[in-house]
Amino acid sequence: MMQLMMRSFFSKERPSLWLYLLSIPCVFLLLTFFAVYRNDLRLQSLLSTCDNHVPSFLEPVSVKPDFRVLISVFTTAWTFERRHLLRHVYSKSLWPADNITDYVDLRFVMCNITDEEHVTMVSLEIMVYNDIIVLNCTENVNYGKTYNFFSSLPDIFGHDRLYDYVVKTDDDTYWRLDKLLASLRDKPRNDVYYGLEIPCNGTEFNFWIPTPFMTGLGYVLSWDLAEWIAESEVPVNHTMGPEDMMLGWWLRMGEKGKNRYNNSPVMYDFRGDEQEPNCFRHDLTADTIAVHRLKENSRWATVLKYFNVTDGHIKPFKFDYNP
Numbered sequence: 001m002m003q004l005m006m007r008s009f010f011s012k013e014r015p016s017l018w019l020y021l022l023s024i025p026c027v028f029l030l031l032t033f034f035a036v037y038r039n040d041l042r043l044q045s046l047l048s049t050c051d052n053h054v055p056s057f058l059e060p061v062s063v064k065p066d067f068r069v070l071i072s073v074f075t076t077a078w079t080f081e082r083r084h085l086l087r088h089v090y091s092k093s094l095w096p097a098d099n100i101t102d103y104v105d106l107r108f109v110m111c112n113i114t115d116e117e118h119v120t121m122v123s124l125e126i127m128v129y130n131d132i133i134v135l136n137c138t139e140n141v142n143y144g145k146t147y148n149f150f151s152s153l154p155d156i157f158g159h160d161r162l163y164d165y166v167v168k169t170d171d172d173t174y175w176r177l178d179k180l181l182a183s184l185r186d187k188p189r190n191d192v193y194y195g196l197e198i199p200c201n202g203t204e205f206n207f208w209i210p211t212p213f214m215t216g217l218g219y220v221l222s223w224d225l226a227e228w229i230a231e232s233e234v235p236v237n238h239t240m241g242p243e244d245m246m247l248g249w250w251l252r253m254g255e256k257g258k259n260r261y262n263n264s265p266v267m268y269d270f271r272g273d274e275q276e277p278n279c280f281r282h283d284l285t286a287d288t289i290a291v292h293r294l295k296e297n298s299r300w301a302t303v304l305k306y307f308n309v310t311d312g313h314i315k316p317f318k319f320d321y322n323p
Contacts, residue, residue, distance in 0.1 A: 065103040067164040067189065069181065070157075072149065075108045075171045076139055077118040080125070082171045083108055085300065087129065089309065090177065102181050105163070108132045108171075109149055111139040141216070144239035146247060150221070150229040151236075161223050164189045169218035172294045174303050179289045183263070184220065193257030195219030196267040196290075198244075200279035213248025215280065217267065217292035225256055269293045270303070 075083055090106055108131060113119050126132050133156065137148040153166065165184060169175065195214025229235050235250040251257035269281040270293040284306050294300050305312045
């Protein structure tokens with residue numbers, strides 16, 4: 001009897017039921033795939049737009065960003081707290097999954113680590129975040145760290161121009177990434193030198209300056225200039241000295257950085273209560289791109305609240321259990 005039932009079930013007389021049963025798990029897997037990877041397949045855009053274009057799912061779903069930016073924060077092995085703060089600060093500003101126009105990578109840059117405690121702590125950070133670059137140099141920003149960094153970039157990231165721009169910045173600088181990206185979007189992708197130029201507005205310094213330069217609070221180079229630093233003989237024998245000043249001198253001697261952009265007054269130093277404002281230091285403004293001299297957490301708190309990164313209110317914890 002059982003054999004008769006099995007033969008009847010799998011017989012050619014009932015192909016529709018057999019195909020129907022086989023299709024159930026396939027349909028289930030297909031729906032699950034769409035639900036999990038809907039952003040990759042851009043289903044949201046299909047459902048939310050009303051144009052006549054119907055993209056084919058046979059076409060590649062990855063879209064190359066308009067431009068890619070590497071944010072390289074110069075830090076030291078022992079400043080764990082500051083790195084954690086910056087990860088939190090920039091977490092909402094870095095490239096989201098549904099944004100296909102800009103791509104931003106955040107990396108922390110330090111020199112060789114010799115203290116065993118720091119080795120242990122930094123290795124843990126690398127295991128968790130994988131966002132730290134350790135260079136073969138002595139930890140001092142004016143003893144060749146900047147040259148070490150830029151000259152190493154092609155070997156670290158490859159020679160295929162993974163990025164359009166490289167931002168070198170300090171860990172006491174806050175960048176408003178949306179403003180930075182908007183400012184860079186219409187700039188050339190070659191021979192770009194971008195930042196806050198010193199001297200500004202005739203400011204006099206008590207030391208000799210070989211050439212105007214972008215201050216080390218943070219400056220942007222196009223990727224081709226990083227490649228030039230790695231290959232040129234101009235900087236290799238002139239690595240000691242104030243790093244921002246030396247980089248400006250390299251570019252002048254090599255006749256590079258001709259697409260030069262001075263972003264005063266939207267890049268500046270934080271003004272303390274007892275400090276007079278000037279061309280590179282003033283109060284916070286709504287059009288800010290970058291603000292520097294945030295050495296204390298109190299200044300970070302002031303800046304983050306001013307720019308609505310946080311409202312400064314702590315919401316009470318509420319346990320939400322949805323079995």
